[in-house]
Amino acid sequence: MTRLYVHPLAVRVWHWINALGFVALIVTGVQIRYVDLINWMTFATAVSVHNAVGWVLIGNYFVWLLFYVFTDRIRVYHPDLNPARQWRDSLRQLAYYGYGIFKGAANPHRPAVLRKFNPVQGVIYQLVMMLLVPLQFYTGVLLWDLDRFAGSVEFFGGVRVVANVHVLLFVFFVAFILVHPYLASLGHSPSAHFRAMITGHEEIEDEADAQGATPLAASVTARQPAGHSPGA
Amino acid sequence: MKPLGCLVNACALITALTMGALAPTSAAAADAAKAGTLSPEDAQCLACHGEEGVTRRFGDDTERSMRIDGAVFAGSAHAPIGCVGCHGDVDVQKHPGDDRAASAKFASWRAFSRAQARSCRSCHEPIADAWATSAHGRAAIEVGPYCSSCHAAHGVSVATSNTRMRDVCLGCHEDALGAHESWLPNTKIHFEAVSCAACHSPGAGRNIELRLFDPVARTVVNTPSPPRALAQAESDASPIDANRLARLVKGLEGLEGTQGPVLRGWIQVRSPEESHRLLEKGKALRDCAVCHSTKADPFREVTLSLIGPDGRRVRFEAQPDVLHNARSLDVLSNFYAIGGTRIGLLDTLLALALLAGIGAPVLHLVLRRVLRPAASASHAGARTADSSAPPPASGKEPS
Numbered sequence: 064m065t066r067l068y069v070h071p072l073a074v075r076v077w078h079w080i081n082a083l084g085f086v087a088l089i090v091t092g093v094q095i096r097y098v099d100l101i102n103w104m105t106f107a108t109a110v111s112v113h114n115a116v117g118w119v120l121i122g123n124y125f126v127w128l129l130f131y132v133f134t135d136r137i138r139v140y141h142p143d144l145n146p147a148r149q150w151r152d153s154l155r156q157l158a159y160y161g162y163g164i165f166k167g168a169a170n171p172h173r174p175a176v177l178r179k180f181n182p183v184q185g186v187i188y189q190l191v192m193m194l195l196v197p198l199q200f201y202t203g204v205l206l207w208d209l210d211r212f213a214g215s216v217e218f219f220g221g222v223r224v225v226a227n228v229h230v231l232l233f234v235f236f237v238a239f240i241l242v243h244p245y246l247a248s249l250g251h252s253p254s255a256h257f258r259a260m261i262t263g264h265e266e267i268e269d270e271a272d273a274q275g276a277t278p279l280a281a282s283v284t285a286r287q288p289a290g291h292s293p294g295a
Numbered sequence: 296m297k298p299l300g301c302l303v304n305a306c307a308l309i310t311a312l313t314m315g316a317l318a319p320t321s322a323a324a325a326d327a328a329k330a331g332t333l334s335p336e337d338a339q340c341l342a343c344h345g346e347e348g349v350t351r352r353f354g355d356d357t358e359r360s361m362r363i364d365g366a367v368f369a370g371s372a373h374a375p376i377g378c379v380g381c382h383g384d385v386d387v388q389k390h391p392g393d394d395r396a397a398s399a400k401f402a403s404w405r406a407f408s409r410a411q412a413r414s415c416r417s418c419h420e421p422i423a424d425a426w427a428t429s430a431h432g433r434a435a436i437e438v439g440p441y442c443s444s445c446h447a448a449h450g451v452s453v454a455t456s457n458t459r460m461r462d463v464c465l466g467c468h469e470d471a472l473g474a475h476e477s478w479l480p481n482t483k484i485h486f487e488a489v490s491c492a493a494c495h496s497p498g499a500g501r502n503i504e505l506r507l508f509d510p511v512a513r514t515v516v517n518t519p520s521p522p523r524a525l526a527q528a529e530s531d532a533s534p535i536d537a538n539r540l541a542r543l544v545k546g547l548e549g550l551e552g553t554q555g556p557v558l559r560g561w562i563q564v565r566s567p568e569e570s571h572r573l574l575e576k577g578k579a580l581r582d583c584a585v586c587h588s589t590k591a592d593p594f595r596e597v598t599l600s601l602i603g604p605d606g607r608r609v610r611f612e613a614q615p616d617v618l619h620n621a622r623s624l625d626v627l628s629n630f631y632a633i634g635g636t637r638i639g640l641l642d643t644l645l646a647l648a649l650l651a652g653i654g655a656p657v658l659h660l661v662l663r664r665v666l667r668p669a670a671s672a673s674h675a676g677a678r679t680a681d682s683s684a685p686p687p688a689s690g691k692e693p694s
Contacts, residue, residue: 095587095633095634096633096634096637097634098583098584098587098588098634099584099588099589099590099591099634105582105583105584106582106583106584106587106634107478107583110480110583114480160659164663165662165663165666165667166666167667207480208481209481209483209484210481210482210483210484213513217510217511220628221510221557221628221629221631222484222628222629222630222631223623223624223627223628223629223630223631223636224624224628226631226633227624227631227638227641230637230638230641230645231641231644233645234641234644234645234648235648237645237648237649237652238648238649238651238652239652240652241649241652241653241656242651242652242655242656245655245656245659245660
């Protein structure tokens with residue numbers, strides 16, 4: 064095993080605050096939206112907690128943003144500038160999760176310090192962090208004080224549009240928060256990625272340790288000539 | 296003195312107008328109001344009461360103006376019943392009498408207002424009785440308001456602005472906005488969309504009236520609706536559904552003095568009696584869940600309210616589904632009550648997200664558990680068979 068320091072402290076702090084905050088926002092959001100079906104807390108409490116946590120996460124978002132903007136770590140989010148290769152690697156990664164993993168294939172992505180995300184992850188996370196999360200915060204702030212931001216609300220198309228965009232993104236984040244921990248359990252051991260997000264160090268299997276795993280391409284396609292790496 | 300029958304008709308008219316009855320009033324009464332003319336008897340009263348300087352002295356040595364603006368009265372909902380409709384006790388032979396007699400009759404302006412309130416009750420009895428049991432009614436002898444305190448008796452008009460009565464409330468309860476801001480999120484928006492009585496008459500039934508709203512000016516549009524839109528609304532007696540509502544609002548485009556009118560819901564108390572049964576602020580509704588739920592009663596009764604050519608509101612029943620239909624995103628863009636008007640389509644999407652978010656990992660995990668041992672065994676066998684062959688390349692990509 065090789066230990067790589069892939070999650071700096073700022074990222075780990077941001078991640079766990081964000082994780083707990085999103086769970087809190089989802090729980091209170093469900094309570095706010097379905098007060099006729101659920102009675103975990105009062106509507107007023109849910110709104111107060113939702114607003115407070117929302118502000119904390121907005122601040123936390125800037126921790127993430129400033130850290131990445133002012134360090135070279137931003138490169139972890141950069142997609143492959145070769146679209147053909149990005150596309151091919153993404154398909155390979157999806158094929159691994161959808162098929163190869165069941166056949167005991169090795170994960171085609173091998174993390175590195177500045178390449179900790181697999182090709183699909185990188186694209187999705189960039190979309191989430193640069194578009195969906197800011198949009199969720201923006202619509203949340205508008206809903207927090209509709210009178211103060213009346214101009215923006217009107218520009219957005221009215222309170223009904225703002226609220227429903229907020230809910231639509233909430234639907235996405237509900238699915239995300241459920242699938243994310245499962246995908247995080249698909250490391251070399253179920254707890255490997257969780258430990259890494261606490262210690263900062265990702266354990267990377269050595270080449271020799273991975274020998275037992277079948278190359279994904281060999282599982283998915285016809286066997287390659289001996290010595291031909293599927294990643295080559 | 297007008298014949299009794301006429302007086303009864305007039306009282307019925309006032310009751311109908313004030314209670315917000317959906318049916319149009321009698322043609323004769325409507326014509327009279329529309330013409331805005333006054334009877335010779337009323338003109339005779341106004342010959343004095345229309346002038347500046349007409350005052351009355353009370354027992355507490357205060358003096359109040361008794362001037363009535365004839366033009367305002369002619370346009371009011373009370374014009375058809377004339378002066379004697381409410382002031383039938385005035386003996387014309389002895390009127391005005393001397394100052395001393397007048398001041399002896401009423402000890403104060405409040406005593407005079409109290410006496411006049413009895414006149415209101417003769418037509419508006421159910422409302423007056425409800426008021427008598429309210430916080431206002433119970434406090435009326437000391438400080439509370441009488442009818443005329445909130446309703447300008449000589450300028451009563453058909454309710455055309457959803458904020459008019461709210462402004463009347465705020466005229467006395469000046470600190471209400473600040474008091475609500477301490478606990479009510481989006482207070483100003485609540486004040487724009489919820490009548491005071493909706494919370495301060497906690498036992499009342501509530502409904503929603505969709506009114507035309509100018510999103511730029513942030514005011515209710517009180518100009519008569521284009522005939523095309525009214526004709527569309529009247530074309531079908533069945534409750535208006537989301538598609539018809541969208542078509543109808545399209546017919547309102549170009550409405551004078553507005554920039555792209557949209558509909559906004561106004562949550563109000565269903566009956567005028569209940570809207571007068573206001574309780575002390577400590578007894579007002581503070582439980583948000585009462586309204587922020589699809590099961591809340593305001594969201595089960597929806598009417599569309601347009602202004603007719605005569606300036607009166609015309610109401611059409613709408614299906615409650617218009618509040619929850621994705622089709623209404625545009626026409627109801629300025630009305631959204633969290634929980635209460637949620638769109639069903641998004642609820643379905645959330646259910647699918649939950650199903651996928653839980654189902655996909657569980658299915659994936661099961662497949663891994665079921666297929667992985669078989670695959671491992673198969674690979675182990677293959678490795679044993681190929682042990683003489685060169686080792687395969689690693690499946691991992693180089694970093």
